[in-house]
Amino acid sequence: MASIWLKTVGALAALGVIGGVGFVMVTRPAKQPxxxxxxxxxxxxxxxxxxxxxxxxxxxxxxxxxxxxxxxxxxxxxxxxxxxxxxxxxxxxxxxxxxxxxxxxxxxxxxxxxxxxxxxxxxxxxxxxxxxxxxxxxxxxxxxxxxxxxxxxxxxxxxxxxxxxxxxxxxxxxxxxxxFNDEPRVTLASADDKVKRGQYLVEGPGHCGECHTPRDALGGFKSGQWLAGGPNPEGEGSIPNITPGSKSMGGWSESEIVEYLTSGFTPDFDSVGGSMVEVQKNMAQLPAEDREAIAAYLKAIPAVQ
CATH class of the missing domain: 1.10.760 (Cytochrome Bc1 Complex; Chain D, domain 2)
Incomplete structure (x- = not known):
């Protein structure tokens, strides 16, 4: 019996090692061709x-x-x-x-x-x-x-x-x-070039979802919650929902979103605050058509309440 038990433990250990090696190989750092x-x-x-x-x-x-x-x-x-x-x-x-x-x-x-x-x-x-x-x-x-x-x-x-x-x-x-993947974050009904440019800017270089999308316990984005807001990943306060389902920003027009990204002022004559101050300053450096594309995209994405 002892011999069988030792063989079983040995076999399980070997499988564990093989599985570990296989995992490391599959998940090793990649490079572009x-x-x-x-x-x-x-x-x-x-x-x-x-x-x-x-x-x-x-x-x-x-x-x-x-x-x-x-x-x-x-x-x-x-x-x-x-x-x-x-x-x-x-x-x-x-x-x-x-x-x-x-x-x-x-x-x-x-x-x-x-x-x-x-x-x-x-x-x-x-x-x-x-x-x-x-x-x-x-x-x-x-x-x-x-x-x-x-x-x-x-x-x-x-x-x-x-x-x-x-x-x-x-x-x-x-x-x-x-x-980790390079798939679009959301599927858009509109094929408008301006919306597609906005999608590229928001989902790519703008990396807006890194703050505005809630995360699970492992730090990954929660499915179906793209740009729906949630706890600040840095631990202080919360980050707002910026989908059309938002109780605040969801009612903003495209032109009002553009103005916010340009000047930092909201439709209620409030001003940008918190970590968004730096983001808004960066966005103000972009050509007007890029801010307009971002606004068009934010109005085209699925609403999350």
Missing amino acids: ESHWANLGEPDLANGERIFWAGGCVSCHAAPGAEGEAKLVLSGGAPLKSPFGTFHAPNISPDPNAGIGAWTLAEFGDAMTLGTGRNGEHLYPSFPYGSYVRLQAKDINDLYGFMKTLPASNSVAPAHELPFPFNVRLVLGGWKFLY
Whole structure:
């Protein structure tokens, strides 16, 4: 009997090892094929700046408290508190050592669209690659080209402060397996070009859902709750519902949404507040047609009460 029991335990252990190895292989960090980043030509810096502001890069990667031109020094360091620990935005300035100045386009693009670091490691989804995966290769090329024109900083951002098991990057493969994909967040009835542009901006570079969509216990978006609001992922207050089913913003017209993104004023003559202040400042840098596209998309998505 003892011999049978030992054999059974051994067989189960072997299956566990095989299963673990298989899981690691299936969920290992991915990279785009080389052809994905080939033949993109010289970056369009104007479009790169447009994507830069749509992505709100300064909101996380500028030094805490930076104002004016100093916000373009993307030295990182800003803390992002979450139920899983505190993340610190890295230096993404053109500095070749502390920043990303020595990265190739492929390394930058794989980080942006696949959450794979330069050394082949999983990146934490506090960096919103779950949204950036929808970015076109041309926009990535243009964005990286523009970012290379910004001031370099040799500041080294603090390390993340994460308890076990969240400090083990291997588990991020499982998170990606469950939640990471490049599918549209919602199916839209309208095929209007303006709405489609808005979808690209909101679901991609704008990464609006990262704050405005409620999450489950593992940090993934709750199904059927796109942009429906919920607890602030940083732990303070709540983030509003911005679907047409919202009791407040749901009644706003497209032009009122555009005005809010442009000036920061609501139809009730209130002004933008909280973490949305930085977002609104970024959106105000976009061409008017992009703000109009965002507004059209927000009026076209499914209403969630």
